[in-house]
Amino acid sequence: MNTGRILLVEDDPGIRKFLRVALEAQGFSLEEAATGRDGVAKAATVQPDLVVLDLGLPDMDGKQVIARIREWSQVPILILSVRQSEDEKVAALDAGANDYVVKPFGISEMMARVRALLRSNRNSAATIPEIVHGELRIDLVRHEVALAGHVIKLTRKEFDLLAMLARNAGRIVTHRQLLSDVWGPAHEHDLQYLRVFIGRLRAKLGDDPTSPRFILNEPGVGYRFLD
Template sequence: MSQTASILVIDDEPQIRKFLRISLASQGYKVLEAATGGDGLAQAALSRPDLVVLDLGLPDMDGQQVLRDLREWSPVPVLVLSVRASEAQKVEALDGGANDYVTKPFGIQEFLARVRALLRQAPAGEANPGPLSLGPLSIDLALRRITLAGVEVALTRKEYALLAQLARHPGRVITQQQLLRDIWGPSHVDDSHYLRIVIGHVRQKLGDDPAAPRFIVTEPGVGYRLMGGEAG
């Protein structure tokens, strides 16, 4: 990864953003900034940065939620930068998909070394996929937008999370246990009735007949798969 890499800083403190902007720019990086979680997610989708620096204490939503939302569609390396120093917070962030965790206050040289390390680990030239098209159904994970025949489909958080998980692996069977673990948590891997209910709601909203599916196929006793589609 060259030092022309772009880095998105999501932090609501103007002085921290200014400090990081100056420090990162001095190393040749392009710096993008966001003061809220919502703006950060939008910039991540539109600008496709090479690295995200994420504060957890944001005014509109918790940084842990920003991380979870980002991980639904992007593999971009994330460096959490937070005053929260408890082991529980660090574990939650790392389990939620963060690549590294630095507590404030921090030394800038160590921070820059961690940035370099994460950029070295990042897959070269990996682009986030465009919308997935399955006939009339379009699934855009970056914009969190599902459309059917050009009309946006309103899904609940759980319904969206389920469809997004299937859309990340089109044509591949995802087991019931994996879906339950990823969407409801490890303590719910045996609660298959949750999954059946949500699958039923998603199918209903997509007009998908389980007896003759166009989109979601049941693999009896195993799990579900989304019909293979084309990335836009």
């Protein structure tokens, strides 16, 4: 059974009711807010393990809510919105959201994203020496990667890129976030550079981009390490 407190910031009472039934059936406890202002206040008072946030709130844009929460908290934020343009997704993720689901949504996908974010948050809160994903082992101390017991030789940048994706398993990491974190803020627009390194990583890991085991492309937005 799942555990965790989820804060749902959504002005549509029908969606709130639907998600309350679905989330509580999975063992989660739920707090609700119908406005951005109330959502920010409850994020501070109830200290949720995850925030599910609509962007189109009656009193403020959801990206403002993200910015307010990020001033003091790194709680995972999952966007749930009818806005489906790449620009909207990138803007929300760059503002500090961790994942993005477009309405209308399938409840199975929604629950999978919720579980992935909660797992990732628990892992990031702890100091972990290695990340294991099936046959892939990433030793964060020795900077060593092995696949099915065989060491894969990666450059320092390739390792840093893979490690950042793996630390955020299940989350979308935007192009800008990857470029800024691995290469520095001066390179945050060098998208072709990132594509080359992702291609090299996939080749060394034997990861077919048409049927990925490890790195999934989120077109126009970024990449997700499959959880």
